[in-house]
Amino acid sequence: MSPRVSNTFDMAIGVIPIALLIALWQGIAMSGAAPPSLLPPPGVVFGRFLQQIVSPAYLEHAYVTLYRLFVGFGIAVLAGVTFGILMTGSKAVASIVRPIVRVLAPVPKIALYPAFTLTLGYDDASKIALVIADAMFPILLATYQGALAVEPKLAWSARAAGVSPLKTLFTVILPAAMPSVLTGCRIGLIISCIVVFLAEMITSTDGLGHLLVRAARNFQTVDMFVPLITISILGLLLNAAFNALRRYLLRGFPEEK
Template identity: 40%
Template sequence: MAARPAPAPVTEAVTEAVDVRRRRGVAGVAAKAAVYAYPVVLVVVAWEVVAGSGLFTPFTLPSPERVWDRARTAWEEGTLLEASRITLGRVLASFGLALAAGVPLGLLMGRVRTVRLMFRPVVSFLFPTPKVAVYPALVILFGLGTASKVAMGFAEAVFPVLLATTAASSRVEPSMVWSARGLGTSRAGVLVRVVLPAALPGILTGARIGLVGAISGVFVAELIVAADGLGHDMAVAYRTLATADMYVAVVMICAIGFVLDRLFLLARARLLAWTEEGPR
């Protein structure tokens, strides 16, 4: 027996509900895009106002239009894309190494007393040390190429990750650990299956700070001594008094940092979807 078609009012109500939901989805995406674009627009407008106010000469503070023209030329020539690719690769390598070293060691320091007693004095000594002060030693050890830049970024990034992981893992509820042990879970299994998920919000907070450290460390290292990268381009522009090109490097490293931070926050929301700190 053929099914009766839905009454017209019901069909219209369903269609209207779908349309409302679709419009809300589009409005939500537009609202998020506006939130992300707002700081960029604000900075550009403030820059344009200050550049046109006469407080600074066009040499010391070029207008956004002039910097954009230089950026477009460098992009068409391929030099800006290549420098950005090199710097971005070094940042990601530094950050990845910081996570690979900082998270496991932080878990052990937070949960194993012997490891904590062994490494706490070393971390307490190295953490407040200005990393730029040891960069000449890193250059001697690793050379003038990429390795010393990655080492500098790693030095800036690893301590926020390490300390945040240590603090977060040490505050995991003992009852959770006792329950897992009572069910026969090994100590290594407790670290991976209980402590790590419970400490993940704190770990990711330290990782976000570490990402900023990796960007700063790599860029400063390139600025001091390098043959390529955005920091090198900025140093060359500064020495040759090409201020517009210098601002191109500044804007590009800021854009890389902004995009990486937004991507990190999206990944964090996905990883913490099961917690109160997940997507809202």
């Protein structure tokens, strides 16, 4: 099978479990085990979703969530990759950053969120800070591990050509570690999706997470499920975009199996 045909095939296969899940949902709703006011049938929810997805007010909330997600994730990538690479290049940087990472990485970042809201306010800044705090460590660690594993002869080839150690770090070590860096970024992206939603659920006046909590508190169960579907579809789209970017960036690397 050609890759394209097998991709379409895989996607078709992938739809089946999702369809089964929705069928199960429909089955439970129809069985009367849960009253429709608490568990609305999927048809009603998707109908509402289609209605909302074209409503400017709803899109405004989705946009706010996406904005926090991208800014937070972007800064996490920048900081994680930079520190991860610099740790590889300099023993001094490594000896400063490593203990900090060791202490902070296992801390449940969500516990920092009250502190963030108190210091940074209830707006974007506190949510972005939480996304950065949570997404940065897996990216940093993946970059550091990947960079350490780069074949030294690649760097030697650059150094022998007269390229400075710092330039070698960013023009050879970083691109050579790219497969590992991107694995870290994918984990960071998933974490970002979860965390931005969570932060909005805890304290927010806007965003998809806030819509969900507000609907739940008012027993608007249909409206409660709509943000959930929105964020999972956003996750799917982001993942697809990320994979396309990954394929492009790794086009020269041997195929992974």
